[in-house]
Amino acid sequence: MSQLVCPKCGNAMEIGFVVDHTHGGYAASEWAEGTVQPSFWTGVKVSGKERHPIQTFRCVRCGYLESYARSE
Ligand SMILES: [Zn+2]
Numbered sequence: 001m002s003q004l005v006c007p008k009c010g011n012a013m014e015i016g017f018v019v020d021h022t023h024g025g026y027a028a029s030e031w032a033e034g035t036v037q038p039s040f041w042t043g044v045k046v047s048g049k050e051r052h053p054i055q056t057f058r059c060v061r062c063g064y065l066e067s068y069a070r071s072e
Pocket of ligand 1: 006007010064
């Protein structure tokens with residue numbers, strides 16, 4: 001899956017990732033299983049949940065985004 005084609009306009013898509021603003025910096029978004037459970041300490045609970053980094057492809061022409069959260 002090195003070269004994706006945009007399902008909307010058929011142009012090439014480039015690989016990237018969605019950046020989150022965190023306390024004092026930036027972090028890449030992750031996919032986590034289950035539903036959102038608020039946590040006083042961290043915003044949402046993620047301990048014990050299965051998580052995968054999200055790869056997001058962006059169409060160079062129309063800007064359409066397509067995300068994948070693969071298990072390595
Ligand atoms: Zn496109």
